Structures are given as C-alpha cells and as structure tokens.
Amino acid sequence: MSLPDPGVLDAVRRRRGDLDDALLIVRDGLVADPAGPRRVAALCAGLRQLRADLYEHVAVTEEPGGLYDEVRRADPRFEPAVWRLRGEHTRLGLLLDDLLAGIAHQPRGVVGWPTLRPRVVELLTLLGRHRSRDAQLAYDAGGLDLGGQD
Numbered sequence: 001m002s003l004p005d006p007g008v009l010d011a012v013r014r015r016r017g018d019l020d021d022a023l024l025i026v027r028d029g030l031v032a033d034p035a036g037p038r039r040v041a042a043l044c045a046g047l048r049q050l051r052a053d054l055y056e057h058v059a060v061t062e063e064p065g066g067l068y069d070e071v072r073r074a075d076p077r078f079e080p081a082v083w084r085l086r087g088e089h090t091r092l093g094l095l096l097d098d099l100l101a102g103i104a105h106q107p108r109g110v111v112g113w114p115t116l117r118p119r120v121v122e123l124l125t126l127l128g129r130h131r132s133r134d135a136q137l138a139y140d141a142g143g144l145d146l147g148g149q150d
Contacts, residue, residue: 011060022050044117
C-alpha cells in the first residue's frame with residue numbers, strides 16, 4: 001500500500017492522543033470520590049470529552065480522503081474491516097449518547113451508580129477493542145503505527 005497523506009496520519013494520531021486523554025478522565029471518574037457527586041461530575045466530564053473526541057476521530061478516519069478511504073483505495077480486501085470499524089463508530093456513539101442522556105435525566109446526585117458503572121466499563125471495553133482493530137487495520141494495510149494506548 002502506498003502510504004497515506006502525512007496530514008491524514010498526523011490528524012489520526014492527534015485524535016488518537018485526544019481519545020487517550022478522554023479515556024483517562026473517564027477511568028478517573030470511575031474511581032473518584034466513591035461517596036459523592038464528584039464521581040458523577042468527573043465521569044460526566046470524561047464522557048462528554050470522549051464523545052467530542054470520538055466525533056473528531058470519526059471525521060478523520062471516515063471523511064472523504066480520510067484513512068479508511070486511503071486503506072480501501074490501496075487494497076479493496078480491507079473493505080470489510082473498514083465497514084466493521086464504521087459500524088463500531090456508530091455503536092460507540094450511540095452508547096455514549098445513551099449514557100449521557102441517562103445521566104442528564106437523573107436528579108442531581110441520584111444517578112444509579114450500580115447500573116451506570118457496568119455500562120461505562122462495557123463502553124471502555126468496546127472502545128479498547130475498537131482501537132486495537134483500528135490500529136491493526138492501519139498496520140496490516142501499510143505497516144503504519146498509529147501510536148497511542150491499546
């Protein structure tokens with residue numbers, strides 16, 4: 001495969017770093033202040049940042065001329081992997097939207113933590129798997145290292 005435009009790779013790597021930062025905020029929110037509303041506030045802040053960073057990641061990978069277009073153009077055999085990753089973007093976005101909407105509709109400080117925590121852990125697990133598949137696609141398609149945590 002010919003290497004993608006360096007600008008595309010730089011944008012993908014930056015968005016990947018932003019996602020890393022947001023993931024840390026969410027993880028911190030899972031363990032912050034076990035007795036109080038600071039936990040929910042920290043978690044909400046992390047989820048909002050994660051949602052914004054996911055939108056940006058989707059833009060640089062799925063936009064015309066983005067990483068996925070370049071991968072598919074260079075080798076059509078990667079088409080199924082690209083469509084799978086696009087589907088995962090949709091699922092992750094919907095999960096984030098659902099989590100944020102559920103938190104927003106709860107009275108302050110009454111968020112059902114026993115229900116919320118496992119859903120956030122599930123989201124983090126799915127996102128981690130997605131990031132691994134995303135990085136593997138880039139590596140398989142052209143030996144590209146996207147960097148970031150996996």
